[in-house]
Amino acid sequence: MFWLIPLTLVVYLVGWPVDITPVAWNPPVAPSLKEGFYAKDDALRGVQRIVDGGLAGPEAIAFDAQGRLYTGLSDGRVVSVSADGSDCRVLGNTGGRPAGLQVQADGSLVIADAMKGLLHLRTDGTFDSWVTAVDGVPLGLTDDLAVDGRGRVFFSDASWKFGLPEHRLDALEHGGRGRLMLHDPASKGSATLLADLQFANGVALGPDEQFVLVNQTTDYRITRYWMKGERSGKVETFAENLPGFPDNITFNGSDRFWVALFGPRDPLLDKLGPIPFLRTVIARLPMSWLPDGGRQGFVLGLDLDGKVVEQYRYDGPGAFGPVTSVREHDGVLYLGSLDDTAIGRISLADLRSGVVKDPPPPVKSTCKP
Template sequence: MRKRFIATAAVAALVAYFSLWPVDIAPTGWTPAALAESTAATRGSLSAIERLGLQEGTGPEGISLDASGRIYAGFLDGRVVRFSPDGRHVELLAQTQGRPWGTFASADGRSILVADAVKGLLKIEAGHIATLATQAQGVPFKLTDDVVQGASGKIYFSDASSKFGIDKMMSDVFEHGANGRLMQYDPVSKGVSVLMSGLHVANGVALGPDERYVLVSETLSYRVWRYWLKGEKAGQKEVFIDNLPGFPDNISFNGRDGFWLALYAPRDPLLDALLPYPALLKAAYRIPQVIQPKAKKVAHVLKLDLNGVVQADLQDDRPEAYAPITSVREFNGTLYFGSIEYPSVGQMRLPRNLSEHPHTREATP
């Protein structure tokens, strides 16, 4: 009888904990669209990815390349490094003392912009680190994510969350709060303008042809937005692609006919089922993080044309896959990959049927 009483009391305590214990999130609840079948014209494998700079550092999350094909990346320990094109040589450029995520190298490699999740928007030149911005409109950055610079000199970058920092990244997943922003930094005035706010984790950023628009991934809404910078639609936004099969991460323009989008992980049916119910999200959030379900590791990238239509779907779901992929860039017929967790940069020759240069008509503003 005593054992039964103790067991009942323990269950009651657990129920009370998962139902009533205060948490620092305020879930809004939303219902994602049912996952659609892939309509990609080309499907392929990422099993041929080679590892460059293996064990030089962990988590080269957002990579970039200069005109010579040298590779730039930031590691978990705060280092920003430059790899030779073959990955055999690595050079330390700076130590941010934060967590460098997105990088953007100038054509000659003399200047590297860094979206540091902890330190904000940074610029590295000759080993010197300059802080360009740490807040916008009086609201500090909490999770500076990705960055790109156009020929105009203007810099576009994202702050994944203005509420939760790097130590509480999962909080935004459960809250689905509108805490992300897309911003522009003007190197002349040194001012920051907020182009879009209210994003559910603002992630990868890419400029379109002729800087007519900028794209930003909205990770927790499974979509990518287009914000027009020029033309009749200047200042307006529209969905570029929606209802993605995974969590969109960094995105990059290939310089001619489209974009490459990294998907961090596939959508989780259980999470999708919980999303409409704030009370259940709170209960799930109270589960200790060490035993919370983990995202499935699948290497996955999409090739999108200039209108956001999926042209290619490349995946690798093997246990030994290079995953998760958080950034992908195309350079001279080769794809390069970054990962927030993997201890190397990835490299793979572009499949022949994707290396042709088809003409793609683009929507105009």
């Protein structure tokens, strides 16, 4: 009778219904991380942790005009933190998972919440629900946003089919369930700019708001949508065949787009790209068994033409990661993470010097109600 156990397992792995319809695709050959431009350098070993141990997954980071930073946590809290990490204050709780945010001139925040949609946090701590569906399709995993000078919000829905708990299924399916959308708070209207994206993630506006960029995480690609000039309305690839999974992207206002890589590409996932059947089998396994990128830091700097001109990494003991956002402020890179317990910071000058330093002592503080 023992033969029934392996037989049952085979039947389960081959025939149990799953909610994915994998699409065959052929990933490009991944760049080498052992030699050439992406050779390991351990530059992010020197990341200092601020509010160390006092945060839970500060995924995205934004600054206000006074230099105070803001982030959202895995428990739904939205907090503001002094640039040195010594003071942390709780502003409110979305009841979901804030994934991207931007500070408005009046001190309020626009928030992309993975579970609640597009939200507005007033200065009195109350929330407005701005968008929960676009063009009749509910938001499934609202991910990131950027606000232009007119107050319009460009935001991403990573997958209208798979919510936060099932996000890895979207990678296995590779079905193009992501969207880039636009919301105008003045008119309260929303529209889809781009559809059929592969896990639409980070969003950033380019110089003079001529274009908007959106990361396609599981396509290792950044896509550009032009909004001004002769190319207005056109779509093109800004960067492709990245060495990892691009998460959030930010613009420093001058010459650099910073891209957080959740982790390096997974060779097995790439090999399974052309084989939909095997990805269906893997989808029947517990989600905790699937690769998650590990704990490491990986950051790219791109120029205005989409060329990768800087790369910083570290996957050794105590690495800050996985890095899901990186924002430049006053010569310092601030790093966010999906599940680390601090915000990271490191001098950009130190990174560019090529000299790897030990991290400064962590700054410990408690977020006040």
